[in-house]
Amino acid sequence: MNRREFNKSLVTISGLGAGASLGALPLSVFAAWPQNAFDAETTDAVAEALYGTNGAEASDAITFKAPDIAENGAVVPISLKADIANADSVAIMVANNPSPLTVTFEIMNPGKPDVGTRIKMGKTSQLIALVRAEGKLYTATSSEVKVTIGGCGG
């Protein structure tokens, strides 16, 4: 193989590499997972770990949708809507879970958040949300969700 052919083959190989990485996202888009926030055992500690403050302002603009009674704590469908403009971060916590933080959403194009998921609840508890918009932190607490069978194992 002469030099020209060798260079050509290099181009082909790197071309293949680029093509293959298009399908799957590079791992670098996955930022550091906030381990200390998920390990925190109180909701105040979670707020501190995530946003560096626990001075959140109570807001009526955040509304939850969650069952009054969850028969199976392993699968509790919840959703949250916040009528707060330019929100860029949402965290949802279960007050009585061993580690309260369940999920956080980081929104790159800030807007009015509308998110939903299914969570595990160990026992009857309230849900607490934190929403950050324009550097300010808002919070809201849901009505109690009664859990008849816990979903945190044991």
Added chain:
Amino acid sequence: MAIKCKAKMQGDAVEVKALMKHEMETGLRKDSKTGEIIPAHHITEVVCSLNGNPILQCNMGPAISKNPYLAFTVSGPKAGDTIQISSIDNKGETDSGEAVVK
């Protein structure tokens, strides 16, 4: 393993729904036969991106139910765009899926 997802325009934002397949072990449960603690194995991050640029990132704890379901609205994509959803778990295993915005 693949992430199933759907994306639909709702006004000027896109409503994305995604369903992942994952055990989501908390690390708190014990094996009923051996009494040993089952090690934690759960998705830690889910990223939704448009043309390779992340538009929403979701951090998950072990308190998300088995076979996680996520729904969210984001602004940015328009009808006809393709969005990608990818996930990574605490063992470094990744998964992905994509949907065309309707």
